[in-house]
Amino acid sequence: MGIDFLPDKPIYQQLIDLITGDIIRGTLNPxxxxxxxxxxxxxxxVNANTMQRVYKELEQMEITETKRGQGSFVTEDELKIAMLRNEMKEQLVTSFIQSVEALGFTTTEMLQHLQERGGKDD
Structure with missing residues (x-):
């Protein structure tokens, strides 16, 4: 099957992003x-060594935990998952604002455009 990876970001980081995204979306449950x-x-x-690095990084981030002889599991710590969600949200917003400002748009005009465009509002 395989995944189409971006050339400008390390594959292991893209896999970490993919798995953490699945956790945040609820595709992978606690x-x-x-x-x-x-x-x-x-x-x-990908190479098994790459995937091993991904699992090791996720465990160091305390997003997953390894149970000896059973495998790796998504953390059951709901607070940790909520923190991960907030961190990713902050990263996205920061990146968006930097991109917008680099193009000369104001935050106000972008907010207005986003409100006009509509979208998912929880």
């Missing part, structure tokens, strides 16, 4: 078992 390193590597079309 306590859910992740595929084995080998299975995920085959699915993503």
């Amino acid at each position: 306590g859910e078992k992740l595929p084995s390193v080998r299975d995920y590597a085959v699915e993503a079309g």
Whole structure:
């Protein structure tokens, strides 16, 4: 199968973003078992060592935890997931604002445009 990776960002980072995105969206639930390193590597079309690095990074971020002999699981810590969601939201907003300002748009005109355009409003 494989994933189409962007050339300007390390593959392992793109995989981390993919998995954390799945956690934030609820595609991966707290306590859910992740595929084995080998299975995920085959699915993503990457080397098993790359996938091992992804799992190690996720565990260091405390997003996943490894249970000896059972595999890797999404953390059950709802607070940690909420913090991850807020961190990603902040990164997106910061990146968006920097891009907008670099093009000479004001925050006010962009907010107005976003409100006019509509969208999902929770």
